[in-house]
Amino acid sequence: MHTPVTIIGAGLGGLTLARVLHVHGIPATVYEAEASPAARTQGGMLDIHDHNGQLALEAAGLMDEFRAVVVEGRQTIRLVEQDGTVLHEMADDGTGGRPEVQRAELRRILLDSLPAGTVRWGHKASGARALGEGRHEVAFADGGTVVTGLLVGADGAWSRVRPLLSDATPEYVGTSFVETYLYDADTRHPATAKMVGGGSMVAPSPGKEIFAHRETGDTLHAYVALSKPRDWFGAIDFTDASAAATRIAREFGDWAPELTALITDADTAPVLRPHYTLPAEHRWERVPGVTLIGDAAHLAGPNGEGANLAMLDGAELAKTLAAHPDDAEAALTEHEQAMFARGAEAVTFEGAEIHGIDSENNTARAMLEMITGQGE
Numbered sequence: 001m002h003t004p005v006t007i008i009g010a011g012l013g014g015l016t017l018a019r020v021l022h023v024h025g026i027p028a029t030v031y032e033a034e035a036s037p038a039a040r041t042q043g044g045m046l047d048i049h050d051h052n053g054q055l056a057l058e059a060a061g062l063m064d065e066f067r068a069v070v071v072e073g074r075q076t077i078r079l080v081e082q083d084g085t086v087l088h089e090m091a092d093d094g095t096g097g098r099p100e101v102q103r104a105e106l107r108r109i110l111l112d113s114l115p116a117g118t119v120r121w122g123h124k125a126s127g128a129r130a131l132g133e134g135r136h137e138v139a140f141a142d143g144g145t146v147v148t149g150l151l152v153g154a155d156g157a158w159s160r161v162r163p164l165l166s167d168a169t170p171e172y173v174g175t176s177f178v179e180t181y182l183y184d185a186d187t188r189h190p191a192t193a194k195m196v197g198g199g200s201m202v203a204p205s206p207g208k209e210i211f212a213h214r215e216t217g218d219t220l221h222a223y224v225a226l227s228k229p230r231d232w233f234g235a236i237d238f239t240d241a242s243a244a245a246t247r248i249a250r251e252f253g254d255w256a257p258e259l260t261a262l263i264t265d266a267d268t269a270p271v272l273r274p275h276y277t278l279p280a281e282h283r284w285e286r287v288p289g290v291t292l293i294g295d296a297a298h299l300a301g302p303n304g305e306g307a308n309l310a311m312l313d314g315a316e317l318a319k320t321l322a323a324h325p326d327d328a329e330a331a332l333t334e335h336e337q338a339m340f341a342r343g344a345e346a347v348t349f350e351g352a353e354i355h356g357i358d359s360e361n362n363t364a365r366a367m368l369e370m371i372t373g374q375g376e
C-alpha cells in the first residue's frame, strides 16, 4: 500500500516526481507558491540531456510530447573571442544528445500530464515540523496547514523543507549573471544576431563572459556573467534599466560592439541573477518521512545540469517508491544514496576546476583546446 506523497514546489523536479508517481498509480499532491502556471515567465531554453533529463521524460512516458517541442538546430555552439572573432563552431547535425526546448513548454507538458487538481497553486510553504513516526505538518503563508506521511521538498534553492534535514544554506559563489533579451534580432539587431549564430555562443574571458542563445524565432537571450561581490552589484540601481546596462557594459569596454549590444541594446531591463551553491558534499542523515530533490538537495553553479538533475531526481524517487510499496523508508534511503552521488558529481564535473570563470584559462582558445584537443 503506497503512502500518498506531498510535494512542495511545482518546478521541473516536483512535477516530474508527481508525473512518474502518477504513471505508477501513486497519488501525489503538489503545493506551489505561485498563484498560477502563468504567474511568472519561466526563463529561457534548456538543453535536455540524453543521460539524465531525457531518462526522466522516458520514465514519465512523455518522450513524444518532448520531441514535439524541441527547437531544431539550436545545439550549434559557437566559441567567440572578445574582439568578435569566431574561433570555432560545433554545428548541430541533429544527432547531439542535448536538444533544446523552452522551459515553459516543458513545464506545460508535465502539468498537462497530471490529473486535474494535482497542483494546488498559491500555497507558499512557510515551514514544516515533525509530528513523530515519519509524519510532518507543513504550514503555508496563508495560515493553512497540511499533515503528511511522506513529504518531498522540491522547492528549490531556498527550500522551506530542507531545515527538517540539514542546516546548510546556499552561499554566493562570487559570480552573477545579468540576463537580457533582444527581440526580432534578425531585423532589429542584425549584427548581433549574426554574431550569435543559429544556436548558442559563448565569449569567455577571465572574470567575465557573455553567453547568448537564439531562442524560438529570432529572440536572443543573453547571460552576461561577471565575477564580482554582491556589494558591487548592490551599488547598481537595476530599477534604472539604462543606467544599469551602461554600468555593466563598461566592464566590457574593449569588447566587440556586436557582443556588448547584447547588454546595451536589450529590449528588456537587465535582470540580476546571483549564483548560490550548496557544498558539493551536502548530505544528511535519514529522517523518517521526508526527503528533498533538485536544487533543494544539491545546488551547483550554472553548469547546464540543474534542471536535468532535478527531473532525474524526481523520476528516480518515484520509481524507487513504486518498487517498495510497503517500505517507503527503504525507498528514501536508496533514493538519497543515489542522489547524493549524482549531485556531487555534477558539482565537481570534469573541467569545472580549470574553467571556473575566475580562471586565467577562461578564454576561447583554452576552451577550444579542452573541447577538441586542438589550439587552432
Ligand SMILES: Cc1cc2nc3c(=O)[nH]c(=O)nc-3n(C[C@H](O)[C@H](O)[C@H](O)COP(=O)(O)OP(=O)(O)OC[C@H]3O[C@@H](n4cnc5c(N)ncnc54)[C@H](O)[C@@H]3O)c2cc1C
Pocket (backbone or CB within 6 Å): 008, 009, 010, 011, 012, 013, 014, 031, 032, 033, 034, 045, 046, 047, 123, 124, 125, 126, 154, 155, 156, 157, 158, 159, 160, 177, 273, 293, 294, 295, 296, 302, 303, 304, 305, 306, 307, 308, 309, 310
Ligand atoms: C540563470 C539560470 C540559468 C539556468 N540554466 C540552466 C540550463 O540551461 N540547464 C539546466 O539544466 N539548468 C539550468 N539552470 C538551473 C535550473 O534552473 C535549476 O537547477 C532547476 O530549475 C531546479 O529545478 P527544481 O525543480 O529543483 O527547482 P525550481 O526550478 O527552483 O522550482 C522550485 C519550485 O518551488 C516553488 N517554491 C519555492 N519556494 C516555495 C515554497 N516555500 N512553497 C511552495 N513552493 C515553493 C517555486 O515557485 C518553483 O516553482 C539555470 C539556473 C539559472 C538561475
